[in-house]
Amino acid sequence: MSSVPIVPFLIIFPMVIALVMLIIPLGDKANRVRNAIAYISCIAIMAAVAVLVGLWVAGGTRPIALYQEGMELADNATLVGEFILMIVAVFLSFKYHKCWISIFSIVPTVAIAWLEKSGYIQHESPRIYIDHLSILMCLIVGIIGSLIVIYAVGYMHGYHHYLHKRVQDRRNYFFMVLFLLLGAMFGLVLSDSLTWILLFWETTSVCAFLLVGYTREPVAVRNSFRVLWMNLLGGCTLTTGIIIFAAATGVNSLSGLTAFAELKAGTPEEGLAVIPVALIAFAALTKSAQLPFSTWLLGAMVAPTPSSALIDSATMVKAGIYMLFRLAPAMHETATGNMVAFVGGFTFLAASFIAIAQSDGKKVLAMSTISNLGLMVACAGMGTPETIWAGIFLMIFHAVSKSLLFQNVGATENSLGSRDIENMHGLLYRLPFLAFCMFIGIAGMCMVPFGMLISKWAVLRSSIDENDIIMTFMVVFGSATTSFYWTKWLGKLIAQTNEPKVKDITKPNEKISISIHAVLMIALCVLMPFLTKVYVEPLLGELFGTTAQVIPTSVLYLLVFIIVFFFAVPIISYAFSKKMHANQKLSYMSGINTGSNDGFTNSFGNETKLQLSNYYFKNVLGIRKLMIPCQFITLSVLIVMMAMIIGGAF
Amino acid sequence: MSINTRIILAVCFIVLAPFVGGFLEGCDRKISARMQRRIGPPVLQPFYDVTKLFKKQYVVVSRSVHFLLVSYMSLMILTGAMLFAGTDLLMCFFVLSTAATFLYFAAAVTNSPYTTIGAQRELIQMMAYEPAVLLTAAGFYVAAGSFNTADIINYDYSLIIKMPGFFFAFVFIMTIKMRKAPFDISTSHHAHQELVKGITTEMSGKNLGIFNITEWYENIFLLGVVALFILNKNPWSILAAVIVILLVYFVEILIGNSNARMKWETMLKMTWLVTLLSAGVNLLVLMVIK
Numbered sequence: 046m047s048s049v050p051i052v053p054f055l056i057i058f059p060m061v062i063a064l065v066m067l068i069i070p071l072g073d074k075a076n077r078v079r080n081a082i083a084y085i086s087c088i089a090i091m092a093a094v095a096v097l098v099g100l101w102v103a104g105g106t107r108p109i110a111l112y113q114e115g116m117e118l119a120d121n122a123t124l125v126g127e128f129i130l131m132i133v134a135v136f137l138s139f140k141y142h143k144c145w146i147s148i149f150s151i152v153p154t155v156a157i158a159w160l161e162k163s164g165y166i167q168h169e170s171p172r173i174y175i176d177h178l179s180i181l182m183c184l185i186v187g188i189i190g191s192l193i194v195i196y197a198v199g200y201m202h203g204y205h206h207y208l209h210k211r212v213q214d215r216r217n218y219f220f221m222v223l224f225l226l227l228g229a230m231f232g233l234v235l236s237d238s239l240t241w242i243l244l245f246w247e248t249t250s251v252c253a254f255l256l257v258g259y260t261r262e263p264v265a266v267r268n269s270f271r272v273l274w275m276n277l278l279g280g281c282t283l284t285t286g287i288i289i290f291a292a293a294t295g296v297n298s299l300s301g302l303t304a305f306a307e308l309k310a311g312t313p314e315e316g317l318a319v320i321p322v323a324l325i326a327f328a329a330l331t332k333s334a335q336l337p338f339s340t341w342l343l344g345a346m347v348a349p350t351p352s353s354a355l356i357d358s359a360t361m362v363k364a365g366i367y368m369l370f371r372l373a374p375a376m377h378e379t380a381t382g383n384m385v386a387f388v389g390g391f392t393f394l395a396a397s398f399i400a401i402a403q404s405d406g407k408k409v410l411a412m413s414t415i416s417n418l419g420l421m422v423a424c425a426g427m428g429t430p431e432t433i434w435a436g437i438f439l440m441i442f443h444a445v446s447k448s449l450l451f452q453n454v455g456a457t458e459n460s461l462g463s464r465d466i467e468n469m470h471g472l473l474y475r476l477p478f479l480a481f482c483m484f485i486g487i488a489g490m491c492m493v494p495f496g497m498l499i500s501k502w503a504v505l506r507s508s509i510d511e512n513d514i515i516m517t518f519m520v521v522f523g524s525a526t527t528s529f530y531w532t533k534w535l536g537k538l539i540a541q542t543n544e545p546k547v548k549d550i551t552k553p554n555e556k557i558s559i560s561i562h563a564v565l566m567i568a569l570c571v572l573m574p575f576l577t578k579v580y581v582e583p584l585l586g587e588l589f590g591t592t593a594q595v596i597p598t599s600v601l602y603l604l605v606f607i608i609v610f611f612f613a614v615p616i617i618s619y620a621f622s623k624k625m626h627a628n629q630k631l632s633y634m635s636g637i638n639t640g641s642n643d644g645f646t647n648s649f650g651n652e653t654k655l656q657l658s659n660y661y662f663k664n665v666l667g668i669r670k671l672m673i674p675c676q677f678i679t680l681s682v683l684i685v686m687m688a689m690i691i692g693g694a695f
Numbered sequence: 696m697s698i699n700t701r702i703i704l705a706v707c708f709i710v711l712a713p714f715v716g717g718f719l720e721g722c723d724r725k726i727s728a729r730m731q732r733r734i735g736p737p738v739l740q741p742f743y744d745v746t747k748l749f750k751k752q753y754v755v756v757s758r759s760v761h762f763l764l765v766s767y768m769s770l771m772i773l774t775g776a777m778l779f780a781g782t783d784l785l786m787c788f789f790v791l792s793t794a795a796t797f798l799y800f801a802a803a804v805t806n807s808p809y810t811t812i813g814a815q816r817e818l819i820q821m822m823a824y825e826p827a828v829l830l831t832a833a834g835f836y837v838a839a840g841s842f843n844t845a846d847i848i849n850y851d852y853s854l855i856i857k858m859p860g861f862f863f864a865f866v867f868i869m870t871i872k873m874r875k876a877p878f879d880i881s882t883s884h885h886a887h888q889e890l891v892k893g894i895t896t897e898m899s900g901k902n903l904g905i906f907n908i909t910e911w912y913e914n915i916f917l918l919g920v921v922a923l924f925i926l927n928k929n930p931w932s933i934l935a936a937v938i939v940i941l942l943v944y945f946v947e948i949l950i951g952n953s954n955a956r957m958k959w960e961t962m963l964k965m966t967w968l969v970t971l972l973s974a975g976v977n978l979l980v981l982m983v984i985k
Contacts, residue, residue, distance in 0.1 A: 471806070492796065498789050505785065506842070509833055512982045517833055518975065522967075525825035529818055532796055536803030536814065541757050599843075603782055607790060610773055615797075618765035625753060625761065632756045632807030633896050642756075642806065657811045660819070 051097045052111060052173055052235055055183070058093065059228030062086045066220040076216065080198045083220055084554075087191035090227065094187030101180055108587065110171035110237070119172065123244045124161055127154045130247050134254075134273065143270050149277035153247075153284035157240060160288050167295035174237035174300055177584035182234035182367055185441070188565075189448045190227045190360055192558040196452050197223060197351035199552030203459040204349055207550070212260045219259055223355060226252040230360045234367055237298045239287045246283060246332070246364065250276035253361050256352035257345045268344030275341045279331030279365075286324030293317045299371055306375035316694030322372055323381040323690045327683070329372075330385065333365030333418045336392045337676035337683070342415055343668070346407050350455025353407065357414045358447035366418065366440055369425035370433060374589055377428030378511075380693065384686035386426025388679050390519035392419030395675040397526040402666035404659075406454040406464040409530060410447065413490065416527065417443050417497075420504065423516065427507055430585045434595045435503035437581050438573065442497060445569060446489040449562035453483045456551045456559065466534055467658055471542025476549055478556065480538050482563045487538075489566045491531035492611075499573070499604060503596065533659045540657065543643045571608060574601045696781045696845040705780040708915070709772055716911025717741045723948050730952045741907070748904035756805045756897045763801035764902050768909040770794035775916040781845025784923075785832040791916070792828075795821055798894070798906075805897045813893030817881040819959050823966040824868035830974040834861040835923065837981045848926040853935070855924040860977025862924050866943055867969050869917055871962070874910075875951030878966075880959050918944065 062082065069079045101109065112119070134150040160166070197220070205214045229248035236242045253276065258269030291297050294305060294317060302325075306318035334342035345356055356362065369376075369385065376382035396416035403409045417439060424436030457472070457479050458464040472480035490497055501524050508516035551559075569576075577596060585595060631638045634655075637646040647653040664670070721738035728735025737743075755761065771794045777787045795817070802814035832842060838857045839847045847854065855862050871878040879885075882893030890896070898906055918940045925936040957965075 492793055502783075502785055502789065505829065505833060506836065509836055509982075512985065514975075514979055514982055517830075517978065518971075521826045521829045521833070524829065525822045528792060528796075528825065529822040532799060532818055532821075533815070535796075536799060536811075536818075539759075539800060539804045540811070541804060541806040600783055600786070603777070603786055607773070607786070610769070611793070614769040615762060615766040618762040618769070619759075622758060622762040622765070625758075627758055627761075628752055628754045629758070630754050630756060632805055632810070633891065634808060635891075655808060657806065657808060660815055 055093050056232040059224040063221045063224035087194050090191050108176040111173040113171045126244050130251050146274045153281050165292050166297045170298035172238040176587050179234045185444045186230045193354045196555050196558035199554040222252050222255045239297050247280050257348045265347045271344050272341045275338045279328035282324045283328035286321040290321035303375045319694045322375050326385050329365040329368040333362050335388050336679040339415045346411050354448050354451035358444050366421045373425045373428040380690045382426045382428050386423045389419045389422030390516045394519045394523040397523045398666050400530045402661050402663045404466050430589050431503050431507045431595045435500040439500045445566050446486045449486040456555050460550050469537050471540050472538045475547045482559050485563045574605050701780040705776040708775050708779040712915040713911045716915045745904045751900035759804045760801045764905045767797035771909050771912045778919050783842045785842050788828050802894045807897045809891045809896040813881045817894050820871050823963045824871050827864045827868040827970040831861050831865050834858050850927050853925050853927050860973040864974035877954040877957040878962050
């Protein structure tokens with residue numbers, strides 16, 4: 046296969062559509078046209094991903110390297126792209142009087158332009174490299190990302206008509222950024238050229254910044270600049286890493302970097318790869334919102350829900366994880382690996398504590414995203430086939446489940462008028478469809494047969510194998526707190542209530558997207574043992590060059606058994622309990638139940654409404670209490686470790 | 696262990712565990728009564744009670760409680776069967792925590808105040824004991840080189856020699872799991888004052904019967920894990936295991952009868968501290984000498 050035109054199509058088509066989205070004016074009629082184009086483009090993107098997968102399978106699922114020679118034009122185009130991004134970032138930072146941020150954009154852009162023109166890059170390497178990992182990322186971005194855009198069409202209508210009437214309607218701009226982000230993500234996961242990766246990396250940063258600032262309210266503007274500077278800081282270290290590596294070896298490819306690092310491990314030339322790997326890993330930590338940079342992701346929650354879903358589940362944060370997975374073989378048992386693993390493990394633990402104290406649904410999702418990303422980062426940092434296996438499944442399940450939950454909480458908010466978990470009491474009887482899907486999404490994050498648990502199994506095993514006692518503690522305690530905050534949310538959903546049903550104003554397209562996610566979630570769970578065999582083990586073979594079986598067959602069989610058991614038992618017993626003749630009675634309230642289970646007679650003889658609430662421990666575990674100490678710890682670890690790595694390399 | 700032995704052991708657990716568990720509870724009540732200078736009920740009283748519960752009229756607050764409790768029981772049986780079939784210990788514990796989640800659902804679904812508070816406390820209990828439970832599995836993995844209980848019981852000597860800290864931490868959290876004072880905060884076997892019957896307030900008749908039987912299964916499972924610390928290649932270790940199990944059970948009864956109920960905050964802090972200091976330090980030592 047000499048050329049695969051579907052690859053440039055995947056990257057360029059969303060960007061073209063982005064322009065189209067911007068050009069179509071606002072107004073009811075034009076909106077309808079834009080919506081139609083958005084639907085068609087999403088389907089086209091999914092079809093294109095399917096074609097790419099088809100071609101790749103037809104080629105025997107072997108890695109495909111493309112575009113090695115004669116790419117000056119495309120290279121120049123990436124430079125132009127870099128400069129456009131710089132202009133946007135600089136213009137907006139000056140407009141909102143945050144001039145200092147522009148330095149983070151100007152310096153790397155100029156530096157990378159200098160690198161391209163300086164002639165340091167001697168070896169022409171393929172610009173595009175497609176293997177199991179890129180295909181997996183394409184599937185996540187293509188399917189989940191497109192579904193989120195489909196959902197966004199309906200959601201943004203409700204957003205401007207019901208919830209936020211005062212916010213200026215800039216949907217053309219919103220959809221432009223969404224498509225831009227999709228295109229950039231495809232570019233990022235398909236590219237092997239480091240300068241190309243940098244362009245797409247910076248594009249996702251700027252897109253996230255633009256999405257968070259959508260409403261232009263003061264808090265949104267403030268948070269959006271936090272997104273911008275933290276991500277651009279990562280861009281700076283990424284650029285530095287690329288330049289150092291290219292200047293030292295003349296190579297400009299990610300696969301070249303990992304191969305070099307593995308080859309030279311233990312030799313005097315080791316230092317040449319160690320510093321770039323450390324710098325790129327640092328950049329990935331900022332992008333994946335690890336402590337101390339987690340605050341950008343929390344701030345990003347002010348954006349409309351589809352953008353939170355896109356940033357948190359399918360695209361932005363996964364870019365950092367993707368880079369770390371690529372670097373994982375080079376990080377195994379190095380100081381960088383230890384640094385990354387510690388920061389990830391610590392973030393997993395700390396964020397899960399903070400999540401306990403949140404009652405705002407979206408904040409719980411944000412904290413749990415940070416926490417789960419922490420576990421994935423820790424997997425990458427440990428860098429053994431087993432942990433990457435766990436990390437891959439965490440990533441898949443997390444993408445589907447979080448995308449489902451964000452969309453669901455957004456739709457619930459539109460109907461219920463609140464996204465506070467306390468207001469979701471008895472949601473299963475008030476908004477049955479949404480609550481049911483929410484239940485599946487949460488179960489996917491914390492209950493047995495779904496991916497999280499088996500992944501924790503693998504992580505725990507490898508951290509013991511690696512003799513890493515701190516990681517073992519963090520996983521063990523983090524897993525206890527994680528179950529706590531998810532389970533108490535589930536309890537809220539199913540509690541009986543006499544509150545009236547809520548009118549479900551969820552649009553059909555939102556429902557379609559949510560149901561597909563729910564089905565996908567269950568299908569993934571059932572297919573997991575199968576996916577391990579046919580997909581994830583070859584993927585690990587490509588990354589590590591070994592084809593060893595990571596998960597023992599006995600465990601896989603056990604898992605199949607548990608999955609069947611887990612689904613069969615509640616369903617069968619539910620069917621039986623339906624038929625049983627029961628004598629329904631009031632719940633026990635020491636004899637002062639007013640007769641409908643939702644109130645009691647107080648000591649004055651008046652009726653008081655019964656309100657049940659969950660534990661949150663806000664005064665012990667709140668963001669204000671824990672965030673700054675945790676940031677302080679991780680920041681000091683990062684500074685000390687980076688200094689040691691860079692100093693040790695000379 | 697051959698596949699036949701595994702199946703036989705698992706089936707033995709499924710069939711015999713409720714009888715042994717019920718019998719042990721009968722002894723518990725008798726011994727507790729003697730400690731309090733009462734005569735106490737006959738040893739077979741728990742069986743009379745459960746039989747009677749199943750004959751009662753089926754009264755519910757919420758119809759969903761039943762299927763959730765049945766799921767709770769089934770998952771608990773699966774947990775125990777997995778343990779006795781010699782499979783992966785860590786997986787057993789994961790299934791155990793899912794089983795406990797179903798108990799939480801069965802309570803939360805009723806929307807009754809006492810049950811809900813009991814359920815919330817049950818969640819806190821889960822959060823308190825889970826680190827110790829997972830670390831115990833980790834300890835066995837470091838000490839015996841495998842998560843499989845079949846390999847653990849075929850070790851050259853009793854693993855308690857290597858893992859005294861884990862043993863202490865596990866017995867400590869067993870007090871929570873067996874709902875003994877001072878940690879009987881979500882529900883208790885005795886008349887409960889502040890929360891009525893806590894998480895089981897709205898369970899009656901059949902449902903309460905299922906709950907009781909599940910408790911028996913759970914106790915046998917926990918005692919099975921205790922046996923893992925003792926069992927080794929030598930067949931005589933079975934006798935030693937039985938003696939240790941009975942001792943542990945007696946100690947739990949003694950603790951239960953000589954303590955007053957604690958606040959959940961104290962429970963959480965104490966449990967995590969014990970987990971870190973006892974199991975954690977033991978794990979550190981094991982990793983260093985490995």
